[in-house]
Amino acid sequence: MISGETTRIKGLVLAGGKSVRMGQDKGMMLWHGVPQRYYMADMLNSICDEVFISCRADQVSEMDHNYSTLTDNPEYVGSGPTAAILSAFEKYPDATWLIVACDLPLLNTATLQYLIENRNANSIATTFESPHDRLPEPLITIWEPASYKILKAKLAEGFKCPRKVLINNPSTILKPPYPAALTNSNTPEDVEKVNTILGSQTTSI
Template sequence: MTSKEHKKHAAIARPNYGNFGRNEWAIIGTPCGAIKALADEVVSALSANYKCAYVDAQHANTDAEAVLPGRLGSGAAAEYTDQINYHQVDFNKELNPFQFRQLFSDMDLVLVNGNHQQAKAQVVVIDETKKASLQKRLSQLTNVAMFLLADNAAEAFDFVQETIPEWQQVPLYRLNQIDKIVAFFQQQMQLAKPVLNGLVLAGGKSLRMGQDKGAMNWHGKEQRYFAADLLQKFCTDVFISCRAEQQENIDSNYKTLTDTFTGLGPYGAILSAFREQPEAAWLVVACDLPLLDQPTLQFLTEKRNSSAIATTFKSPHDGFPEPLITIWEPKSYPALLLFLAQGYTCPRKVLINSEINLLQPLNPDALQNVNTPEELERVKQVVQNKSTTI
C-alpha cells in the first residue's frame, strides 16, 4: 500500500538563503591558497560598507586530526574565548545549513572555499592545475556568476562550456584583474539591496486614548491614511497593519496586512510583515505620530544603511532608539525571532542590543507620539500653531 505525500510544514514565504546567507559565492577551480588570496582582496575592498564572511576548511595531518582544541578535547561541546580583539567559538558537533544561516544571519556577503563547501552561486576559476578537480565538481556549478582565468588558461574548459550552455554570457576576467572582480561584487551587492516597503501600525486598541488613534483626523484625513500616503513617496508597497476584525473598516484603496503573530503589539505586526515578505525591508511608522513629515522620512531613507539591522532615530526624550519610526532590514527578522524565543517582545530592546544605524532627528517633534488625552491636547496646539504660520 502506498500513502500520499505528507506535508509537515505550512506554506509560508521563505527567505532566499543559500547554505550560509542570502548573498554567497563559492570560489572553485583553483588551489586553496589562491582562493584565500582572492577572498582577502574582495573582503578588504568591501568590508568598509558590508559585513563580509569567509567559509573554509582546515587541512590537518593524520596525527593531528584526532586532537580537539582546548576544552573540546576534555569533552566540552562548545568553548567560547574572548580573544580581546576578536571572539572565537568552537563547537564539537556537525553544523547543518539551518544552523549556519543563523550564525551568518548578520552577514551581507559570504565567500566560500568551493573546494570544501558549496554555495548557491559560484565563481569558477579556469586553472590548468585544478582541471581534473573541477571536472569532478561539475554538479556544484548550479549558478555560475563569473569566470576567472588563471595565468595558465585562455578560455573555459570544454567540459565547462558543455555544462553551462550560456557560458559566454557569464562575466569573464583574469584572476589578477582585482579591480574588475571587486567591481563585480560591488554591483552584485547594490543589486541585492532589499526593496523598501512601508508599514503603518494601526492595529492597537488605543486603550489609553479612549478612541482609535489610527482614525483620528489631524490633516484632513484619518491618520492611518495620512501616514500611508507619506510612505508612498519612499516605498515600493505600503500596507496598513491591522487586526483581522479591523480589516473590513479600512479603505479598500489601501493595502492591509493583518497580524499573524497575535497578541504581541507592534512586535507582532513587524514579524507579520516579514512573514509575508521576508526579502523586503520595512519602513515602520506608528499611526500615533501626528507631526510626522516628509522631510523626516526623506532623511531616514537617505541615511538608510542596509548593512545594519535597522536604521532609526535617537529619541529626543530618553536617548534610546525609536523603534516605531524605523527601517527594519530583512536581517532583523531572525533577530526579532531570536528575542521572541527568549521571551522578549520589545522592538526597542532588539535595537538596543543590535548593530544599528542611529540618527539624530532633524525635527524632534516629528517623533512625538500621542497616547493619552493630555498628549492629544498638547499636540493639537502644535498642529494649530503650524497651520496659522503656513
C-alpha cells in the same frame, strides 16, 4: 514615488492597537483632515515601493479598499508591534521595511526621507534617537531583512519590545533632523499638546 534606493523599501503603518490610553482609535483621528492611518499610508506611499496598513483581523472589513492591509500571524497575537514587523517579513521576507506607528501626528516626509537617505543596509536597522529619552525609536525605523531572525528569536525568549533589539544589536541610530516630528500622541493630554502645536482641534470619525 521616488526612484532609486527608496523603491526597494516597503512601508507599513501600525494601526492595529487597541488605543486604550487614548480612549478612541488613534488610527481614525483627524489630525490632518483624514483618518491618521490613511494620512500616514499616503505619506509612505510617496517614498516607498509598496505600502500596507497593519491592522487587526476585525478591522479589515472597515478599511478603505484603496489601501492594502496586513494582519498579524495568529502565532504572534499579543506581541504588540513586534507581531506586525514579523508578519510583514513573513509576507515579504526579502524586503526592507519602513515601519511607522500611526500615532505620530507631527511626522513629516522630510524626516522619513532623511532616514532613508542615511540608511545603513549593513546594520539590522536604521532608526532615530528619541529626543525624549535618548533611546532608539523602534516605530520609526527601517528594518533590514537580517532583523527578522533576531526579532523572532527574541520573541521566543519572551522579549516583545523591538526597542531592546535595536539596543542590543548592531543598528544605526540617527539624530532626528526635526525632533518634534517624533512626538507620539497616546493620551488625551498628548492630544491637547499636539493640537496647540498644530493650531487645530482634533476629532475622530
